[in-house]
Amino acid sequence: MGNTFTRDELASAFAEFERTVDHAARTRDWDRWVDHYTDDVLYIEHAAGTMRGREEVRPWIRRTMESFPGNYMTSFPSLWSVIDESTGRIICELDNPMRDPGDGTIISATNISIVTYAGDGKWCRQEDVYNPLRFVAATLKWCKKAEELGTLPDEAAQWMATVSAGPKQ
Template structure:
């Protein structure tokens, strides 16, 4: 709990800015503005990667994750639905993680639930991402198989597939 209650309007405006910044980061592949939206002492809980504390831990993780396969093939992170819980300062949403077109217009994605706690002044003090990692692996494998079929599979994705997807 934040100790302070924020209005739905303030939280909604801050979340709209958060989404716009995340979208810009996905388009430019510059993850620093995304990280700058968190408080310096942010706690980021990512169930597969663990808990990160502070912007610098989050920054190192986000750059590594989003600049290697399959993260570097994710094109955006739009919210499919959002709930604002003013008493706790939390935004709860389902985020989509679509991957780039493998070459025939196919859309392959996986979703996660995120709980983001607002700190005020446009900053977020905590984020927890909840998802089944196997769904993300399944989506990435599906993308790799489709890209291989279409002749667009990158060497990085092929190597990932060998390591995690059961390919030869």
């Protein structure tokens, strides 16, 4: 099955995808982010699992982005992207920087996202590929820096204590 979208249409749709993601990061309006997917979107998130449909993605994205460390991530810019015209996909590396802990330090982790275009400004599939341990390491680094600076919020301290304690045996 071949793709019917032109390179220009894919590039334009991805530029709008990036604007939508940027708007969500700035306003914490996760509904607008989720609404740029088709009703039956397939969202594969390697740590959280596979979600089918917007109404499975919506509570997950809210929960993830409104609790620590997601609520300390300030933006999700693509560092690079590749358009695969034959499949209607964009493959990109997304950065996930956390807010300044108080001394100008930028701490982040990246993931590879593969998004498949469905037409009419909607995306029918997204897969986020990353090593969750790199996100944990970056978040711990952020927590330790914030603790050192006296800016560690309670929710981050609780997260750090839980992660540092490790799994219960």
